[in-house]
Amino acid sequence: METIFALASARGKSGVAVVRVSGPAAFGAARALVGDLPELRRAGLRRLVWQGDVLDEALVLCFAAEASFTGEDTVEFHLHGATATVAAVIRALSAQERLRLAEAGEFTRRALENGRVDLAQVEGLADLIEAETEAQRKQALRVLSGRVGARAESWRQRLIRASALLAATIDFADEDVPVDVRPEVLALIAEVKAGLSAELRGYGAAEVVREGFEVAIVGRPNAGKSTLLNALAGREAAITSEYAGTTRDVIEVRMDLAGFAVTLLDTAGLREAEDHVESIGIDRAIARAEVADLRVFLDDGGALSMLSPRGDDIVVRAKADLHPDEPGLAVSGLTGQGLERLVAEIGERVAQKAAGAGLITRERHRAAVVRALGALESAESEVVSGHGLEELAAEELRSAVRALDSLVGRVDVEDLLDEIFSRFCIGK
Numbered sequence: 001m002e003t004i005f006a007l008a009s010a011r012g013k014s015g016v017a018v019v020r021v022s023g024p025a026a027f028g029a030a031r032a033l034v035g036d037l038p039e040l041r042r043a044g045l046r047r048l049v050w051q052g053d054v055l056d057e058a059l060v061l062c063f064a065a066e067a068s069f070t071g072e073d074t075v076e077f078h079l080h081g082a083t084a085t086v087a088a089v090i091r092a093l094s095a096q097e098r099l100r101l102a103e104a105g106e107f108t109r110r111a112l113e114n115g116r117v118d119l120a121q122v123e124g125l126a127d128l129i130e131a132e133t134e135a136q137r138k139q140a141l142r143v144l145s146g147r148v149g150a151r152a153e154s155w156r157q158r159l160i161r162a163s164a165l166l167a168a169t170i171d172f173a174d175e176d177v178p179v180d181v182r183p184e185v186l187a188l189i190a191e192v193k194a195g196l197s198a199e200l201r202g203y204g205a206a207e208v209v210r211e212g213f214e215v216a217i218v219g220r221p222n223a224g225k226s227t228l229l230n231a232l233a234g235r236e237a238a239i240t241s242e243y244a245g246t247t248r249d250v251i252e253v254r255m256d257l258a259g260f261a262v263t264l265l266d267t268a269g270l271r272e273a274e275d276h277v278e279s280i281g282i283d284r285a286i287a288r289a290e291v292a293d294l295r296v297f298l299d300d301g302g303a304l305s306m307l308s309p310r311g312d313d314i315v316v317r318a319k320a321d322l323h324p325d326e327p328g329l330a331v332s333g334l335t336g337q338g339l340e341r342l343v344a345e346i347g348e349r350v351a352q353k354a355a356g357a358g359l360i361t362r363e364r365h366r367a368a369v370v371r372a373l374g375a376l377e378s379a380e381s382e383v384v385s386g387h388g389l390e391e392l393a394a395e396e397l398r399s400a401v402r403a404l405d406s407l408v409g410r411v412d413v414e415d416l417l418d419e420i421f422s423r424f425c426i427g428k
């Protein structure tokens, strides 16, 4: 096994930079730089010297393979965060035999290969690194903690018990099996099905947290949509003007709203337009607004026929400053009036949609759960039919177990790994 190293902290200058080395030659490589290593898992201040040159005075931290993140001997150098310091240490490591620079995600890949984490945890880690909002951070941490694997394992145990019961029936088919195992088998299948269905129900919510929530601002031309977007975004993301028909393209602004990732969309004002380009913009506005998770209708008092509010869409009165006495929620992008309430209303709806997020957070997980559920339904009907088709039922149970195994990467995921790890940073 090769020994790998990389800068684990962000590139560029920083207060402290961490260079990580993992593999059988890690301790030897560290000794070549610092002489005596500190006690395992105790940071020690050491002078890093390479070819007579002092590279840095840094903290050195060693982990033995039995108790490290990667499952291999690991050394960390906590260096002064100058780019020149990091470069010098990387050079000194590169010069050593059996050492090479790590590829993206390679430390985590080794953790996976050494059984330190399962595939779902790797995905949780990938999400954690990308997390920008509180909801994303919490969700990723939940997955990273290994709860997907734990739950999959409990389902697996039940299905294996069900298989064993069926196998007993098959093996003793000639003799009289004294007890009817079917009720127990069906109960086990039902329990697992219930658990899987609950996870499936939470998927939409988890996806909202992960991918974010789209809110389209719609209304007639000149209602003040772009001004509202700019006020919410806190910057001039969209052009505003007194001319009706200013906005044509859909303008997207990503923001953190009440701890959730929200993408606000500013759209072209809706009307029967003469202008060809404007009408293309209007078509786009309608198409995007229709697939958004939520629409905020900015009502300027005029009739809007091209799109109507549905579900729990929000309708607010535009240019509140000009209509101080109107009832209902009114906002003004110019004065900021009503913005806080609008943000709270949007936040409430996002929170509602994100509630009940479970453990499965990716399409890959969803597909595996759907496969498992399908197999369990077939197994169930084989057992219920009582046609003596226990072999078929057992085969379906096995395929359900395989689907669950793919959740945590126990089976057929080789080609997935490259794709997942290629999106990791180097040093992770």
Ligand SMILES: Nc1nc2c(c(=O)[nH]1)N(C=O)[C@@H](CNc1ccc(C(=O)N[C@@H](CCC(=O)O)C(=O)O)cc1)CN2
Residues within 6 Å of the ligand: 063, 066, 067, 068, 069, 076, 116
């Ligand atoms: N300096 C530093 N900080 C870090 C990491 C790191 O690698 N280095 N991590 C890297 O991502 C994260 C922490 N993750 C870790 C996960 C497992 C082990 C570990 O040594 N596990 C052993 C022993 C567990 C124990 O001591 O209780 C094990 O699982 O056997 C270490 C770090 C975040 N902070």
Ligand SMILES: Nc1nc2c(ncn2[C@@H]2O[C@H](COP(=O)(O)OP(=O)(O)OP(=O)(O)O)[C@@H](O)[C@H]2O)c(=O)[nH]1
Residues within 6 Å of the ligand: 219, 220, 221, 222, 223, 224, 225, 226, 227, 228, 239, 240, 241, 242, 243, 244, 245, 246, 247, 248, 267, 268, 269, 270, 318, 319, 320, 321, 322, 331, 332, 333, 334, 335
């Ligand atoms: N008094 C007042 N004027 C506003 C408000 N919001 C926008 N305006 C003005 O109304 C005009 C149109 O604003 P925009 O934000 O460009 O309107 P829009 O809805 O994006 O218009 P289109 O892009 O053409 O659909 C500009 O002159 C703004 O300054 C508001 O809350 N109060």
Ligand SMILES: [Mg+2]
Residues within 6 Å of the ligand: 225, 226, 227, 238, 239, 240, 246, 247, 266, 267, 268, 269
């Ligand atoms: Mg506009």
